[in-house]
Amino acid sequence: MRIKTLVRDVMRQTIESISTTATVRACAERLRDADVGSLVVTREGDPVGIVTKSDVVALVASGEDLKNRTAESFMSSPVVTVAASRSVEHAADLLRKEDIDQLIVTEGGALVGVLSVVELSYYLPRFQYEAVVERGEDWSTSYEDREDEGLSVGDVVRFSQTITASEVEEFAALSGDTNPLHLDDEYAAKTRFRRRIVHGALASSVISAALARLPGLVIYLNQNLSFRAPVQLGDRVTAVCEVIDRVGEDRYRLRTDVFDTDDDLVITGEAVVLVDEAPAAE
CATH class of the missing domain: 3.10.129.10 (Hotdog Thioesterase)
Structure with a gap:
């Protein structure tokens, strides 16, 4: 009688991507305008990394000269993928094992979505940002x-x-x-x-x-x-x-x-x- 929840059921299907040559400012603007927490960094259409809001904030707070910095220079790489047909429990184990908070979802070799700890927290109650209060x-x-x-x-x-x-x-x-x-x-x-x-x-x-x-x-x-x-x-x-x-x-x-x-x-x-x-x- 159990109904398994799959990655495809909970993933974010709207994929916001940006090229490896995008500037830090371009990344920040895309994150703001799309109102998302992460961007998939692509090279010739293939995903090669992820840039998150926290990545951009940390880079700006460092005080270094950002003029020549591109997405490729501070993205998280290599990307970790999960099949859309896998269970959310499998995705949770993968996030823990890799110590990351974003997964790229694929189906038949194609990029179909993004899954983060945020989406998983709704389906797996143990994935919480705050301790019980x-x-x-x-x-x-x-x-x-x-x-x-x-x-x-x-x-x-x-x-x-x-x-x-x-x-x-x-x-x-x-x-x-x-x-x-x-x-x-x-x-x-x-x-x-x-x-x-x-x-x-x-x-x-x-x-x-x-x-x-x-x-x-x-x-x-x-x-x-x-x-x-x-x-x-x-x-x-x-x-x-x-x-x-x-x-x-x-x-x-x-x-x-x-x-x-x-x-x-x-x-x-x-x-x-x-x-x-x-x-x-x-």
């Missing part, structure tokens, strides 16, 4: 704020929790959903799942928990969900919610994904929330 007895959460203050496009909040058999039984009692698929081992063994699974509503509740960690008073307006795979009793599920659009003065649209213990995508969807200023504490 809040902990409970059995849950954890983190928040990536793309700007200095307030909620903005690109912000990402995560919430993780282990769902136990006792919590499934408590949820059934509270909600009235006593489907034996969730409660009866013998019954569940005869179904396509071969075992008890977690209620979909309970598994998706980590999305609401994640949204509650956004700055301000968060009010749900809309949520759509697609259930990709079952959540097993004892799985540690992680909601990854990214702000993808501002749809009004105080309304935001978010991509809402849930992953299981193995980092497989089990629930995907989008939500719209209203965010008011939180009442002042007395």
Whole structure:
């Protein structure tokens, strides 16, 4: 029942490239105008390196004369590639092994995309830029704020929790959903799942928990969900919610994904929330 997430499913398909002879200024302007974090450096159409925003910043901060510097002189090379048909887990292992944060994606020998730690962080909850900043007895959460203050496009909040058999039984009692698929081992063994699974509503509740960690008073307006795979009793599920659009003065649209213990995508969807200023504490 597992659905593997492949590199082609998460890669950035818009490829921004620049020639090896481009100046530092040209690289900086392309990064700014395209609003991307990296450029693929090419020679006669073939990828030979990568230039990132941090590469340009470091070069400018060095104070050296940049007049005669070209992309070829400070790019990361050789390029490391990954096939579009490989799993995101394989791509993550490759990034760790090579100690890099960008991979060039190929298919049939052709350049088809770029995959970075940023894209992987949405699909593999362990790929996070910030350490967990809040902990409970059995849950954890983190928040990536793309700007200095307030909620903005690109912000990402995560919430993780282990769902136990006792919590499934408590949820059934509270909600009235006593489907034996969730409660009866013998019954569940005869179904396509071969075992008890977690209620979909309970598994998706980590999305609401994640949204509650956004700055301000968060009010749900809309949520759509697609259930990709079952959540097993004892799985540690992680909601990854990214702000993808501002749809009004105080309304935001978010991509809402849930992953299981193995980092497989089990629930995907989008939500719209209203965010008011939180009442002042007395």
